[in-house]
Amino acid sequence: MTTQTADTLDAAFAALADPTRRAIVSRLARGDATVTELAAPFAMSLPGVSKHLRVLERSGLISRRREAQFRPCHLEAGALDGALDWITTNRRLWDERFDKLDALLIDLQPAKKRTGRARD
Amino acid sequence: MTEHGDLHFSRTFDAPRELVFACMTDADHLTHFWGPAGVSAPRDRITLDARPGGMFETVMVNDADGSEYPTSAVFDEVRPPELLVWTESHSGMRVRSEFISLGPERTEVRIHQTSVPEAFQAPEAQAGFLSSLDRFAAYLAGLAS
Numbered sequence: 001m002t003t004q005t006a007d008t009l010d011a012a013f014a015a016l017a018d019p020t021r022r023a024i025v026s027r028l029a030r031g032d033a034t035v036t037e038l039a040a041p042f043a044m045s046l047p048g049v050s051k052h053l054r055v056l057e058r059s060g061l062i063s064r065r066r067e068a069q070f071r072p073c074h075l076e077a078g079a080l081d082g083a084l085d086w087i088t089t090n091r092r093l094w095d096e097r098f099d100k101l102d103a104l105l106i107d108l109q110p111a112k113k114r115t116g117r118a119r120d
Numbered sequence: 121m122t123e124h125g126d127l128h129f130s131r132t133f134d135a136p137r138e139l140v141f142a143c144m145t146d147a148d149h150l151t152h153f154w155g156p157a158g159v160s161a162p163r164d165r166i167t168l169d170a171r172p173g174g175m176f177e178t179v180m181v182n183d184a185d186g187s188e189y190p191t192s193a194v195f196d197e198v199r200p201p202e203l204l205v206w207t208e209s210h211s212g213m214r215v216r217s218e219f220i221s222l223g224p225e226r227t228e229v230r231i232h233q234t235s236v237p238e239a240f241q242a243p244e245a246q247a248g249f250l251s252s253l254d255r256f257a258a259y260l261a262g263l264a265s
Binding site for chain 1: 127129131133134135139140143149152153154155156157229231233
């Protein structure tokens with residue numbers, strides 16, 4: 001993993017370490033929204049929501065258009081892809097190691113050669 | 121306790137616990153499975169000193185293009201045949217492997233990885249990120265669909 005990828009991941013995980021921000025991300029997954037629209041489901045002031053949006057924006061998970069008056073927020077799916085890729089790769093690494101370990105254990109126990117592979 | 125950002129894997133093998141543990145701690149065995157599909161882990165490039173403070177270094181070599189992925193860790197706990205804990209030097213990721221005997225010829229290996237720990241030292245993260253990375257992965261997959 002490159003340093004840049006690691007930094008991006010750190011920022012994405014940290015930004016998603018808050019239930020309000022996860023809810024905002026879920027909402028934005030359905031489409032762009034303004035701060036007012038995002039604040040509606042929460043018992044929270046606009047500045048409170050804006051603070052969360054700044055964290056999400058710094059992490060690269062969301063972006064806001066500079067030119068538009070209401071500056072709708074947009075989910076940057078690519079930032080999530082990095083986190084998901086990392087988890088998926090990590091899981092596959094162990095799965096494939098354990099597939100090979102299964103085969104090795106059968107080789108190491110000659111009596112078991114005909115029983116096939118053990119699975120969960 | 122659920123730690124910040126953790127991943128769990130479990131696999132059950134038809135083999136005695138002592139043998140499964142030996143495979144994870146003996147370089148002569150490890151070389152046969154440590155590299156995932158399409159990747160080798162040459163025996164002469166494995167350093168495995170299974171005791172607390174001992175080194176655990178490997179180089180995984182991509183069979184297709186020869187590119188190399190070195191790994192480096194230090195063992196924190198070694199308790200044959202039931203527990204192995206190491207910490208990766210480059211990432212700080214802690215990997216805990218539990219070996220659970222389900223019978224004389226059946227062993228479950230549970231891998232518990234505590235990952236990307238720096239991310240959770242940020243003040244905003246201290247509020248409590250109780251979901252594991254497994255749940256996070258499911259959550260992200262749900263968003264992507």
